[in-house]
Every structure is written in structure tokens, then in C-alpha cells.
Amino acid sequence: MNNRKPMLDVLQGREPAHIPVWLMRQAGRYLPEYRSLRATAGSFLTMALTPALATEITLQPLHRFDLDAAILFADILLVPMALGSNLEFREGEGPVLQTTTTNNIDNLKYDPEKVGSVFEAIRRVKAALPAPKTLIGFCGAPWTVACYMIDGNSKNNFAVAKSWVKEQPQLLQQLIEVLIDASENYLSSQIEAGAEVLQIFDSWAGLIAGDDFHSYVIAPTRELVSRIKRKYPHIPLIGFPREANESDYAAYIRETGVDAMSIDHGLDLQFAKRDLQIIKPLQGNLDPALLVQGGIAMTDQLNVIFSTFGKKHIANLGHGVVPQTPPDHVAQMVEHIHRFGI
Numbered sequence: 001m002n003n004r005k006p007m008l009d010v011l012q013g014r015e016p017a018h019i020p021v022w023l024m025r026q027a028g029r030y031l032p033e034y035r036s037l038r039a040t041a042g043s044f045l046t047m048a049l050t051p052a053l054a055t056e057i058t059l060q061p062l063h064r065f066d067l068d069a070a071i072l073f074a075d076i077l078l079v080p081m082a083l084g085s086n087l088e089f090r091e092g093e094g095p096v097l098q099t100t101t102t103n104n105i106d107n108l109k110y111d112p113e114k115v116g117s118v119f120e121a122i123r124r125v126k127a128a129l130p131a132p133k134t135l136i137g138f139c140g141a142p143w144t145v146a147c148y149m150i151d152g153n154s155k156n157n158f159a160v161a162k163s164w165v166k167e168q169p170q171l172l173q174q175l176i177e178v179l180i181d182a183s184e185n186y187l188s189s190q191i192e193a194g195a196e197v198l199q200i201f202d203s204w205a206g207l208i209a210g211d212d213f214h215s216y217v218i219a220p221t222r223e224l225v226s227r228i229k230r231k232y233p234h235i236p237l238i239g240f241p242r243e244a245n246e247s248d249y250a251a252y253i254r255e256t257g258v259d260a261m262s263i264d265h266g267l268d269l270q271f272a273k274r275d276l277q278i279i280k281p282l283q284g285n286l287d288p289a290l291l292v293q294g295g296i297a298m299t300d301q302l303n304v305i306f307s308t309f310g311k312k313h314i315a316n317l318g319h320g321v322v323p324q325t326p327p328d329h330v331a332q333m334v335e336h337i338h339r340f341g342i
């Protein structure tokens with residue numbers, strides 16, 4: 001037996017005592033205790049920017065379930081907010097960000113004080129976290145954050161951001177560079193505050209492919225990863241280029257320098273094993289709809305995932321927990337995973 005952290009074991013290439021599991025969006029609206037805090041706090045931003053609340057919400061799922069990691073309760077859109085873009089979370093509508101146009105890129109300036117409460121929340125979570133659990137910090141990848149900054153929200157499938165790829169490549173590159181600098185700064189502060197692993201969420205990576213994917217997903221991620229690794233070689237990074245096509249997923253895991261890659265539930269498992277897992281460990285990829293369903297449908301698919309990847313794997317979903325998920329099914333999933341292979 002070892003008393004190390006199973007998450008770090010997998011990320012550093014060792015066989016873990018059990019398969020580690022955490023869930024994207026493990027804190028959130030499917031938990032009644034989250035909804036009641038949200039009702040009294042008023043808004044998502046108040047919760048994310050008040051250290052006592054962000055700490056409590058980060059720990060809520062760990063109080064209920066034997067998860068192997070906590071992920072800081074925050075949002076990828078806090079980086080544009082720290083750059084000076086106005087951010088609102090409207091009821092029933094989700095986040096709305098001030099759009100970045102040709103004229104205002106030069107005005108973007110990262111102000112760490114605007115997100116100082118995030119780093120304070122990390123310090124508090126770290127102090128409260130039991131030794132075998134791992135604290136994950138995160139940011140959005142430059143491309144995905146640029147999508148929100150250019151379009152303001154996801155309603156039009158980022159049509160304007162996609163038009164910049166073809167029509168305004170220099171401007172897009174300028175914005176991406178601003179985001180690499182800000183994300184480096186933001187992630188470094190998270191590490192200094194106690195984050196032990198970082199995840200880079202590229203939720204909209206699949207909107208582009210081939211050469212464009214290389215320019216705006218792989219190259220900026222590689223630059224960000226290499227800057228963090230230069231300063232903090234011991235901190236593992238997980239990348240998540242959601243809905244990329246197979247050859248782009250393969251290029252991402254080979255070229256970005258990430259220590260592990262999260263895969264979405266659309267990806268073929270045999271492809272993932274053969275072409276991706278031989279390079280680095282993977283994370284995922286249970287369909288969030290199967291977690292809503294629970295029972296044998298869910299445990300059967302978990303068995304398929306584990307018999308494909310074995311123990312050097314991080315169990316997770318292919319995307320975030322959805323609000324209609326019964327918390328009991330999360331308990332069932334975590335127990336099933338921890339029993340596997342023992």
C-alpha cells in the first residue's frame with residue numbers, strides 16, 4: 001500500500017492503489033446544498049468571488065462522495081473579467097461577456113486583484129483537504145476563452161469567433177497572446193496558493209480542425225504548458241480539447257506537453273486506447289446522460305471503460321455533470337470505481 005495521492009500516481013506514471021475519480025462540474029446545481037447556498041448568496045459571481053462561499057462549495061461534493069480530487073469552484077470566464085471585460089451571469093441565460101472587437105484588444109490588461117479572492121479560496125480549500133485528496137486548479141484554454149470574448153456568449157455557436165479564424169487571423173492571434181500571458185499569470189498564482197494539478201478546459205476546441213486547430217488550440221496550449229512547466233516542473237497539467245476529431249486529439253496529446261488528456265464521450269474507446277493512451281494517461285469519458293440514468297447501464301459502461309484503459313486512468317465524465325443528475329447516482333459511480341480491480 002502507498003499513502004500517496006491516486007490522482008498524482010496516475011499523472012506521474014505510477015499504478016494507483018485505486019482508480020482515481022473526480023467529475024467535471026462536481027460542484028453545482030444537481031446538489032441541493034449548492035442550490036440552497038445559491039438562493040441565499042444571490043448570484044454565481046458572488047459565490048465564486050467570496051472565498052468562504054467558494055471554499056464551502058468546492059468541498060460540498062467531497063463531503064458527500066469519496067472523490068479523489070476537489071476542483072476549485074470558479075469559472076473560466078474570470079480571466080476575461082480580470083482583463084477588464086464586463087461579465088454577468090443572467091438568471092436562466094448563463095454567462096454574458098462584453099464582446100471584444102477590433103478596437104478594444106489593446107485595452108485588455110490583466111489585473112490580479114480582480115481575482116485575488118480565487119487564490120484565497122485555494123489556500124482555504126488546501127488547508128481543509130484530507131491528505132489523499134488532490135486540489136485541481138484550472139483555466140480555460142486561450143481558444144475557448146477567446147470564443148466567449150469575441151461572441152459574448154454561446155448562443156450563436158461562436159459564429160463571429162469562427163469568422164475571425166479566416167478573416168481576422170492577426171487580431172485573433174493578438175487576443176490569443178493576451179490570453180496566454182493572462183492564463184500563465186492566473187495559473188501561476190493558483191499554484192502558489194496550493195493547486196496541485198491544473199486542467200486546461202478547451203470546451204470549444206472541436207469548432208476548428210486541422211491547420212486552424214494547430215494554430216489556435218495546439219500552439220497556444222503548448223506555449224502555456226511550457227511556460228508553466230519551466231517555472232513549476234512538478235505540477236501536472238491535464239488538457240481537454242473537447243470534441244476534437246480523432247487526428248486532432250492525437251496531435252494534441254503528442255504536441256502540447258500535457259501530462260494527461262481528458263476525452264469526451266463521443267470518442268471511440270479502441271481508438272483512444274490504441275492511439276492516445278499509449279502516449280499519456282487519459283481521463284474520462286462516461287456520457288453524463290448515463291450518470292443521469294444510473295444503475296446497470298452506467299456500471300456496464302464504466303466496466304467497458306476500465307477494461308479498455310486499466311488502472312492508469314482517471315475516471316471522469318466526457319463533459320460536466322448536468323443539473324438533473326440524481327446525487328445518489330454519483331455515489332453509485334464513485335463506489336463502483338473504487339471497487340474495480342481491487
Ligand code: 1CP
Binds near residue numbers: 025027076138
Ligand atoms: O448556478 C449556476 O447556474 C452556475 C452554473 C455554473 C457553475 C456551477 C457556471 C456558469 N460555472 C460553474 C462552475 C465551473 N465552471 C467550474 C467549477 C468547478 C467544477 O467543475 O465543479 C468549472 C471548472 C467551470 C468551467 C467552465 N465554465 C467551462 C469549461 C467546462 C465546460 O463545462 O465545458 C465553461 C465553458 C464555462 C462557462 C460557463 N460558466 C457557467 C456556464 C453555464 C457556462 C457555459 C455557458 C455556455 O457556453 O452557454
